[in-house]
Amino acid sequence: MSAKRFALPDLGEGLTESEIVEWKVAVGDTVTLNQIIAEVETAKALVELPSPFAGVVSQLFADEGATVQVGDPIVEFDVDGGDVENPPSTPVSEAAADAAADGVPAELDATLTPATPAPAERQAVLVGYGPKVEGGPRPARRTRAWASEAAPTAATTETPTPDAPAPVATNGDTPKAPAPTTQQTPTTEQAPETEQSERPRSTPPVRKLARDLGIDLAEVQGTGEDGLITRDDVERVSATRVAASAGTDETQPPVRGTATGAETRTPIRGVRKATAQAMVRSAFTAPHVTEFLTIDVTAGMDLVRSLGNTPEFRGKRLSILTLVAKAVILAAKRTPEVNSTWDEGAQEIVQYGHVHLGIAAATGRGLIVPNIKNADTLNLAELRNELDTLIEAARSGSTTPASLTGGTMTITNVGVFGVDAGTPILNPGEAVILAMGAVRRMPWEYRGEIALREVMTLSLSFDHRLVDGEQGSRFLVDIGIILSDPGMVLTMV
Template identity: 45%
Template sequence: MTTMTDTSLREFKMPDVGEGLTEAEILKWYVQPGDTVTDGQIVCEVETAKAAVELPIPYDGVVRSLHFPEGTTVDVGTSIIAVDVSGGAAPAPVEEAAPAKPAAEPPSAEPAPAKPEGRKPVLVGYGVAESSTKRRPRKGVPPVVAPVEDTLYGATALQSVQGELNGHGALGATAPRPLAKPPVRKLAKDLGVDLTTVTPSGPDGIITREDVHAAVAPPKAPEPATAAPAADAAPAAAPAPVVSYGGARETRVPVKGVRKATAAAMVGSAFTAPHVTEFVTVDVTRTVKLVEELKQDKDMQGLRVNPLLLIAKALLVAIKRNPDINASWDEAAQEIVVKHYVNLGIAAATPRGLIVPNIKDAHAKTLPQLAESLGELVSTAKEGRTSPAAMQGGTVTITNVGVFGIDTGTPILNPGESAILAVGAIKPQPWVHKGKVKPRQVTTLALSFDHRLVDGELGSKVLADVAAILEQPKRLITWA
């Protein structure tokens, strides 16, 4: 028998949205089978080890199928969505080619229900039916009969399969698998709860965390048929209550995406670059006053003006005065690579983890241009739209822990960089000013650097220059 291919289908493959990334997790689908899409329309959001990225579809047509559910990690180059570009025409028929399997062979699924002539059944989330050509199973998508008790992303796909088979019998001869999301299944497994005994309360019969907790709650003691004599009613000493914080005693969160990449980078940096951290406490009262004045300046209207802006400018001036701090260590070549440009990284905490996008060629920007770039960087990071390219090629980083009320810290270097400046909270403190103790705005700065290429003298000069500028901001003019 021959098989007629459907030439109207276009398979959109997971692209490499970063620089050499090998996989990405599907965070959210914006379309469903049957939806009409146009060239350039965003169809899904994926998360790589660098950032979350929205993917546009390069076709006009109708979505035929989504090959993976949300939460699945997919290899780059794997097809994730099929689009019918024929204008909604029915797919070309596929002739039956495989004979019925012998009864002795373990079935991969229940015998197929009645279906149109010439078509094989398609299970949602599993692509086309098996043909004579064997395909390597996609990562994160187990076969229908494979147990998924310990498969993190298999439950959602299985729910899709069960919905496809609704009304056509169960998988094999066993009862339908209870519907529950992967974290709920993990919770049930940890608590020793059989999900088949749990009464679901979620939409479409999905078991929730509350249902699992209710299943492990101690049952109420039955009322005795007759009242026992008072002398016989003395109970034994009650066991000590188990301390609980309103639910499961532990929660396990998969390490993936940005957080996984950050963890690997920090471990690599901490154990390859010998870190040294120096501190300085400085009176920044004049800097705080200058910030307020700049907010009223017509050239700064509509821009993000805050102490971080002037701290960033101060660091850029200090690097200009001490250019050897702006370098990296090439282990393979045993060379120090001095950069003649500054891509200034700004550490940003996001719901997906710590990211460090950088301002390209920050050394060449005026103060208004730097303010504009900082504003764009912060807003983009908060919205989760930071591109992988924005996090590549940084040379020096600033991390502002002061926004959390922290005085300072000992930051770990961003991989490939030689220095990182931590900025603490700016607080009013008693300070000796012009021979008298007065309340002044004070902060503590910490500079960590790679001691392989930055010695104590160089690191101290850079930190002292930053402090001097923040204490006397007019040095931005005389030193720049």
């Protein structure tokens, strides 16, 4: 047996760190090739890490909730054969080259592929994916006794474990001696493993919130579907603790307001941290200009409603967002300067030959901007389908890192929150971002008279290094013309 260490790989676009959300294995577990060993959160998405080796987990280098730098070891395996210190240098496999051609970084494939010689028909091992291992029993899922109070008590005596692991320094800190490991020697009959309570059901963001608040999920009664523990359930338990502490501990300073208004602190990590850094970088790098246009979109809304009766859209969800997305793509063809980026190193303006249309989405993990690749090649029905897939993935937390990179322009729909207009900040590296406001029925001049019409305000922010005022105005007006009179598209194409 020899030791093999697995370092945190670069999960795409040069991300430098990830947070360990949940370990799927523990020390002593036997794992198979490509078995999911951990769930990590990058600045862009939740990602499942498959095991690059088949063997026994001998050491975990980071706890759940810890932030780990790319390249730092996270887990060690005991495997048959191989040399951990000097792994053999092997050329990139054909499968890795194929993966790179599909948009997967070659270095990512190399990081996740075992250094030991592979079978003749080797396949690339990618984050969240990998070759399916045929045959062999599936390892049983490890069960933890999360609510130890629920299990029958047993008197135990503690004896030192002879082979305690040596201290390991992580994140550059001085190695600390681990707490003495003990073995429990039962003196009374213990409850069988099947009687131990299963892990409480919750989502990764809720488990993270519980860790930050010091809440044991075993103490929380889930009110979600099938007993799922929600954010409200955790916050309710936290508020109850604060209230109890305020009422029983006279040494505690008074808490102003109600228990639900008590101060809480949330670490700035993951998506929220990346979003904050990106917005600061964009706001203080690109000279923003924002223009507003209020238009009568009654004809556009009538078109959306009538499309619901056509075979391509019957029974499918269709909103004004689909029409706005199509209008942005068509308008960009008439003003291609809006689909460009500023190359500071080369001192060049790069004008794209494609449109990767980003859609800003608010999720429980923060703001993300997945994009639709080559949106300019899609018809209206295909664009609607891609938007639906993108939005569902964002809501479920299954957005892939690949869909979060490479965008060329962005739409943000603030209207869903009842907001009329705003000054959106550019997604870094992009020339324009369009905010679509709420559609409101209000008095409006129509054919020389006042009538109730459906009205929307569009807000366009653009990088003034790339887009002149005339170009930005023409682009915004073209979008408005398409939405207010869709038939005018015939004069634009």
